[in-house]
Amino acid sequence: MNKNKKTLLSSFGKSDNHCSDRRNFLAKSGKLALGASAVVVGGGLFSPNSFAAQKIGNDANTTLLKLARDIYPHDTLEDKYYVQVMSPMAEAAEKDAELFSLLEDGVKLLDKTSVEKYGVAFTQIKSEQERVVVLKMLEPTPFFQKIKGALMMGIYNNPEIWPLFGFGGSAWEKGGYINRGYDAIDWL
Amino acid sequence: MSAKFDLNDDSLVVIIGSGAGGGTLANELAQKGIRSVVLEAGKRFKMDDIENDEWKMFGKISWLDKRYVVGPARIAEDFPNLPAWIVKGVGGATMHWAGVAMRFQEHEFKMKTTNGTVPGANVLDWPISLKEMEPYYVKAEKKMGVCGTEATGMPYHGKSSHYKVVAEGAKRIGARCEQAKLAINTEVRDGRPPCQVNGFCMQGCRIGAKWSTMYTEIPKAEATGNVEVRPQSMVLRIEHDKTGKVTGVLYADKDGNQQLQKARIVAVAGNSIESPRMLLNSESSMFPDGLANSSGQVGQNYMTHTTGGVYAEFEKPVHMYKSTVVPGIVHEWKDNDPTRGHLAGYELEILHLGLPFMSAFLNPGKGGWGRELADSLANYGNMAGFWICGEDMAVESNNITLHATEKDQYGLPVPVVYKTDHINDTRMRNHAYDRSKELFDAVGALKVNNLPPYPASHNMGTNRMSEHARDGVVNRWGQAHDIKNLFVSDGSQFTSSGTENPTLTIVALAIRQADYIADQMKRKEI
Numbered sequence: 194m195n196k197n198k199k200t201l202l203s204s205f206g207k208s209d210n211h212c213s214d215r216r217n218f219l220a221k222s223g224k225l226a227l228g229a230s231a232v233v234v235g236g237g238l239f240s241p242n243s244f245a246a247q248k249i250g251n252d253a254n255t256t257l258l259k260l261a262r263d264i265y266p267h268d269t270l271e272d273k274y275y276v277q278v279m280s281p282m283a284e285a286a287e288k289d290a291e292l293f294s295l296l297e298d299g300v301k302l303l304d305k306t307s308v309e310k311y312g313v314a315f316t317q318i319k320s321e322q323e324r325v326v327v328l329k330m331l332e333p334t335p336f337f338q339k340i341k342g343a344l345m346m347g348i349y350n351n352p353e354i355w356p357l358f359g360f361g362g363s364a365w366e367k368g369g370y371i372n373r374g375y376d377a378i379d380w381l
Numbered sequence: 382m383s384a385k386f387d388l389n390d391d392s393l394v395v396i397i398g399s400g401a402g403g404g405t406l407a408n409e410l411a412q413k414g415i416r417s418v419v420l421e422a423g424k425r426f427k428m429d430d431i432e433n434d435e436w437k438m439f440g441k442i443s444w445l446d447k448r449y450v451v452g453p454a455r456i457a458e459d460f461p462n463l464p465a466w467i468v469k470g471v472g473g474a475t476m477h478w479a480g481v482a483m484r485f486q487e488h489e490f491k492m493k494t495t496n497g498t499v500p501g502a503n504v505l506d507w508p509i510s511l512k513e514m515e516p517y518y519v520k521a522e523k524k525m526g527v528c529g530t531e532a533t534g535m536p537y538h539g540k541s542s543h544y545k546v547v548a549e550g551a552k553r554i555g556a557r558c559e560q561a562k563l564a565i566n567t568e569v570r571d572g573r574p575p576c577q578v579n580g581f582c583m584q585g586c587r588i589g590a591k592w593s594t595m596y597t598e599i600p601k602a603e604a605t606g607n608v609e610v611r612p613q614s615m616v617l618r619i620e621h622d623k624t625g626k627v628t629g630v631l632y633a634d635k636d637g638n639q640q641l642q643k644a645r646i647v648a649v650a651g652n653s654i655e656s657p658r659m660l661l662n663s664e665s666s667m668f669p670d671g672l673a674n675s676s677g678q679v680g681q682n683y684m685t686h687t688t689g690g691v692y693a694e695f696e697k698p699v700h701m702y703k704s705t706v707v708p709g710i711v712h713e714w715k716d717n718d719p720t721r722g723h724l725a726g727y728e729l730e731i732l733h734l735g736l737p738f739m740s741a742f743l744n745p746g747k748g749g750w751g752r753e754l755a756d757s758l759a760n761y762g763n764m765a766g767f768w769i770c771g772e773d774m775a776v777e778s779n780n781i782t783l784h785a786t787e788k789d790q791y792g793l794p795v796p797v798v799y800k801t802d803h804i805n806d807t808r809m810r811n812h813a814y815d816r817s818k819e820l821f822d823a824v825g826a827l828k829v830n831n832l833p834p835y836p837a838s839h840n841m842g843t844n845r846m847s848e849h850a851r852d853g854v855v856n857r858w859g860q861a862h863d864i865k866n867l868f869v870s871d872g873s874q875f876t877s878s879g880t881e882n883p884t885l886t887i888v889a890l891a892i893r894q895a896d897y898i899a900d901q902m903k904r905k906e907i
Contacts, residue, residue, distance in 0.1 A: 325752075
């Protein structure tokens, strides 16, 4: 029924395959077309030389991406949709000291909480269920809410994604649906 | 041709607000040759400003001035600064509505007689009856172009896929479901086109098929030469003389300069938060508790309807967005039948949100994230759902007050909105959730999501009508009990909320009020 999941098993209790480690992520992003990698390389969040990687720590890239994917997990969505949200935020942090500490402190707290709870850094927690336990503990923080808010707009208000989830977007310029299937349904 | 009036012209009616109440009143008076100035806090938008984009329109037209929501209800946690989802602009909340136009039921005008005293509530009968309102409902339906009514003869919109899913579920559980009476054209009428089903009724109809005072009453009123609309004019206080009659309205114009418009009559129609706020802000040595407040009821009895959402997920596509926003209503539980475990009734209004808003309201607030939510949102195309709209008990402590210290950009105390459930509201909502689940299960739902109430677009009751001056703020004409040239012309005059969406009743009351004002002016009573 739900195109969002691969199988229940792959999302719960087992390690999921999305960017479970840095190498895997880089291998994937290496396949992106140049246009898309420009986002990645050009001072973005996810290049090895990126601001986030340099300043927040080497694992910040994977940590933030993992966090983003866990907040609104859509296994069938490519990483680029999450990167499109996280990258501008990391770039903005270069010029915004408050945002920078929000992210830096947030990533630290995330890893600290993960270590306390499961003995490893956030990205090293293999099961989504356990990462969710950690994230639930961070839920009240401005760090978490900032990223959640940005992702909500970046994912669900993104016209590129609408067709994948079955939403039509703006219709008036196409004459609405009066002649485009407003009454069509075949399964009742 | 729009008029231009002098600030010192004291022969005018000054109408505050340009929505369903204010916009209608201005036009009705103008057609009778009575001149008015309409002070509107918001901007004047053009048709081109209306987009099929939920968040853009939210940012563009919503009333986003600082407000607080307090109280134990979840809305105070989820939306601490957004109690109400209404509009700041010419046309007011008639831009942000789905067009649902139902008449009140007879018993809803007499809730106290029907149910007696309700513990913990401040229920009262209206000083008017359905019978008295009927001719005005007909006029309102004609004015607004309500489909499915005798008044217009316009047919319904036809059954959308979203409607069909719900109607099938309703049939299987024996509940009555009908297409919605909407103030949205299904034929060319009144110089406006028929609906083409864009699916974005709620944030302004791009083609003007849905009635809004923005492009109906307001331009018609201006065309008479009897009306001047002043956008971006925020009312600061209503002035009065030593006899206690109101004499003018002080407002901040678009450049922030204070202006005093003199008036023969003042009509307040700024929606149920701003209207009592203006009266409270107008306190003076003569009226230390605010204007028209000898009863102490100004700002009290704030009602929003008992609401909630229910969205079911199916195996196959519904494409609910390919529909008027409200294609139909399940009327089964709209009557007052205490054997259900609650007083008064509710409607299940079939209603879609776009995906962007669904992501914000399916599980609002800080905890709205994670796989369950994401799975449901990925299943958006297979969803069908309701907005629950039920009668909200008047409770005195649900109210609008002024913040003790904090001021807004106009220097006015920020409004504080306290709103929480009466036990009857909670019981009604739970009943509605349960019946909704039965209905959707009957048609094969895989999952049914219950949504908590979101910021209210139906705001009522804070300057209520009453037979006796001690029980309310205005009389049966919306005229202040205490000040005879001061009127309330919006939903804040509602004595009870009814289960029906308020706009049609606001318009009917405004038409009726215009008749009364004209008569009283002629008799030199005001």
